[in-house]
Amino acid sequence: MRTLHKGLRPLYAPLLHPKHTVRIRSPLSISCGAPRRSFQTSASYRTIDLAYDLHDNGGKATGAPILILHGLFGSKKNNRSISKALARDLSRPVYAIDLRNHGDSAHDKAHNYIALAEDTEAFLEKHDLRDATLIGHSMGAKTVMTMALRNPDCCANIIPVDNAPVDAALSSDFPNYVEGMRKVENEKVNSQKAADEILEPFAKELPVRQFLLTNLTRPSPSEPLKFRIPVQILAKALDDMADFPFTDPDIRRFNKPALFMRGSRSHYVSDETIPIIGRFFPRFELMDIDAGHWVISENPEAFRRGVVEFLQDKE
Structure with a gap:
C-alpha cells in the first residue's frame, strides 16, 4: 500500500518529497470546470461562530487537537463515530465542526473556500487550539488545504479526504x-x-x-x-465549491506533513492531480481506500487505520 510505483519516477519524482508514497490506479482525466473567476485569496469575510461537538474520550484525550470538517450538505453529526474512535485511539481531543451554512452553524450568503477557511481559523484562535491536525472531506478537504496554504502556522499537518487542490467540476x-x-x-x-x-x-x-x-x-x-x-x-455556491483559490505553488506552499486519502472508486483525486499536489504539498503521502467519494462513511475502518498510522508516525 505504501510503495511508489517505479514507472512514475521519471514523471513525478522531481515533484515529490522522498516520503511520498502512492499506489497507482488507472489514470482518470480531470474534469475541468468553467473559466476561473477572480478569487480574493486574502479577502476578509464576516466570520461565523462555528457550532461543534467535542469528543475527548471522557476527558482522557489530552493531546494536540484534531479538527474534522464535513463535506457539502453534511454536518458534524456525520463524523460522530469516527471522531470518538480517533479520540480514543490517539488520546487527542477531536472537534467535529459544522461549517457555515451547515448543521447548527449560522447562514451567510458568502460561501467559498476563503470564507470557510477564515471561519475555521477563527475557531482555532477562539478555542486556543495549537499544533492541530486538520481533517476534511470533500468541501472540508479543500477548506483545510486553503487554510494550510494561507497560513501554514495554523496547524501541524493536514489530512484532505478525496479532493485535490485544483479547479475541477463537481460531479453532476x-x-x-x-x-x-x-x-x-x-x-x-x-x-x-x-x-x-x-x-x-x-x-x-x-x-x-x-x-x-x-x-x-x-x-x-x-x-x-x-x-x-x-x-x-x-x-x-456550487461553482465556488468546484474551484480552488490558489494556482501558483511557487508562491504558496505547505511544507509540513500531509496525508491525501482518496477513494479508489472516486474520480476526485485522479492520477493527473498528483504532480500539482506534490508542488503545493511537497511532504505529502497518498493513500487509496476501497471506497467511492464518501470515504469515511463507506470504509470507516480503513480510514481510521490510515489516520492513526499517519499521526502516530508524526509523534
Whole structure:
C-alpha cells in the first residue's frame, strides 16, 4: 500500500518529497470546470461562530487537537463515530465542526473556500487550539488545504479526504441533489417518506438520500418539513465549491506533513492531480481506500487505520 510505483519516477519524482508514497490506479482525466473567476485569496469575510461537538474520550484525550470538517450538505453529526474512535485511539481531543451554512452553524450568503477557511481559523484562535491536525472531506478537504496554504502556522499537518487542490467540476450529482431538495421544500411535505419519494429521481442511491435527508427538520409542529441548510445559497455556491483559490505553488506552499486519502472508486483525486499536489504539498503521502467519494462513511475502518498510522508516525 505504501510503495511508489517505479514507472512514475521519471514523471513525478522531481515533484515529490522522498516520503511520498502512492499506489497507482488507472489514470482518470480531470474534469475541468468553467473559466476561473477572480478569487480574493486574502479577502476578509464576516466570520461565523462555528457550532461543534467535542469528543475527548471522557476527558482522557489530552493531546494536540484534531479538527474534522464535513463535506457539502453534511454536518458534524456525520463524523460522530469516527471522531470518538480517533479520540480514543490517539488520546487527542477531536472537534467535529459544522461549517457555515451547515448543521447548527449560522447562514451567510458568502460561501467559498476563503470564507470557510477564515471561519475555521477563527475557531482555532477562539478555542486556543495549537499544533492541530486538520481533517476534511470533500468541501472540508479543500477548506483545510486553503487554510494550510494561507497560513501554514495554523496547524501541524493536514489530512484532505478525496479532493485535490485544483479547479475541477463537481460531479453532476450535486446539482441534481439541489434540484431534488428544492422540490421537496416546494411540495411542503410532512413526512420523511414523502420527502424520500420526491428526492429519489434526483438521488438514486438510498444511502445518499438518507444522508441528504438528515438535513430535514420541522421548524414547528404545525409547519411542513424544511431543510436546515440554505438550499438556495448552496445552489449558488456550487461553482465556488468546484474551484480552488490558489494556482501558483511557487508562491504558496505547505511544507509540513500531509496525508491525501482518496477513494479508489472516486474520480476526485485522479492520477493527473498528483504532480500539482506534490508542488503545493511537497511532504505529502497518498493513500487509496476501497471506497467511492464518501470515504469515511463507506470504509470507516480503513480510514481510521490510515489516520492513526499517519499521526502516530508524526509523534
